[in-house]
Amino acid sequence: MASVKDIRLKYQRLSRVMNERSRRIWAATEARAIGWGGVSRVARATGMARNTIAAGLRELKRRGRAHQWERVRRPGGGRKRLTEQQPQLIDKLEALVEPTVRGDPQSALRWTTLSVRRLEGALQQAGMRVSYRTVANLLKKLDYTLQGQYQRSEGQVDTQDRDAQFRYINDQAIAELRARRPVISVDTKKKELVGHYKNGGREWRPKGDPIEVLMHDFPDPEVPQAVPYGVYDIGANKGWVHVGRSADTAEFAVQSIRQWWRYLGRPRYPKARRLLICADSGGSNGYRCHLWKRELQHLATEENLTITVCHFPPGTSKWNQIEHR
Structure with missing residues (x-):
């Protein structure tokens, strides 16, 4: 029985000399020769629609009407889209x-x-x-x-002013990007255990030689967790992840932005004197965190920058651009 690969190779060699009708008849002949499952196999190999192959099978069953096989639609004929x-x-x-x-x-x-x-x-x-x-x-x-369900409902929260707030953030970001000034989206990512812990996914290894990991995912008190803090440059479409071993603090968040600015931001925007930061309203970069504001002021003074922070409304952290990168 011919495989999909064999049928595809045969079709590639014959399709150059066949017209629309002869392709259909040839595909139907191959499907009939295969038997059960032949239509699906030929359709997968040639890219033809199953309906087209079925039409060819019906034509093969008609006896005494072979003269009609000479009729072929001219290019562009048939039903319009x-x-x-x-x-x-x-x-x-x-x-x-x-x-x-x-x-x-x-x-x-x-x-x-x-x-x-x-x-x-x-x-x-x-x-x-x-x-x-x-x-x-x-x-x-x-x-x-086509996507599955995802967590989106923020509960019984007043949404009256959200549209205006998002429009304001959008206008600010567009204005800064048009002026070729940096606009970044920041957020702390999921903390990760460091050590021989199980992670999802697979990798190629010699047969019968899997990597052994711990049976339980209990954190080791002697080994700190990895805290990734992401900085996404919207204009350049480039990301930066700063991994720390401390807690997710405001000092760590600003230090991550400082490292991004010194290694990537300043070389990428040498003339920039302004920086727009988009962040959610909770965590280490929350709008109520005074330490976050103080550390940002230190960064602004050190780098001679005017820093603007736009916080998304409470309960809408998934709307932050970095959540989709």
Whole structure:
């Protein structure tokens, strides 16, 4: 029985001399020769749709009508795409699924929480002829992704002024980026145990020789935890992680920013005299932490910088740009 690789190689050699109909008939012949599962195997090898191969099988069953095999559609013939028949389809679909961008509004990641069947119904109500399969294909072409659930609800918190606050942060970031000044997003990442502890994932090793780790993940009091503090340069799309062994303190947070500025920020922005920091409102860089403010003032004095901090509203830490990098 021919493998997918063999069928693909054969198809690549023959497709140059075959037209649309002969490709369909050849694919159907291969599928019939394989037997059960042949349509799926040929479709996987050639990239043809299963419906196309099924149509070829139906043509093979028709006897006495071989003269019709000479008829081939001219290039560009056949049914036009729905997007050509209905030019407004893409615009109407994007209007339905355009999300509120989480994190920085310049994020390239897009997603929708609407199912393709609900979108199909909404588009049909708007006068569009479309199926849910077409909706799914269009979403993929528009760079939308199918994603699972994630923690998003912030509970019973007043959201009246959040939109204005996010618009203000967005305007500040865009203005600084246009002026070619640094804009960074900061946050403390998950603390990690140091030692022979189990981590998710696999790696290539000799057979029967796995890496042995501790059975339990109880922290060793003699070994400190690793505290990663991330600094993401939004304009340069570059990240920096400063790992410490102390607690997640405001001094450690500012020291991480200081190290980023001296090693990456200042060489990258030699003429900059201003720095915009986007952070969530809790933890070592929280808006209530006086030590955070004092240490930032020390950094501003040392480096002759004007530092501006924009805090995201409480309960919206996942909207911070660094959370998506």
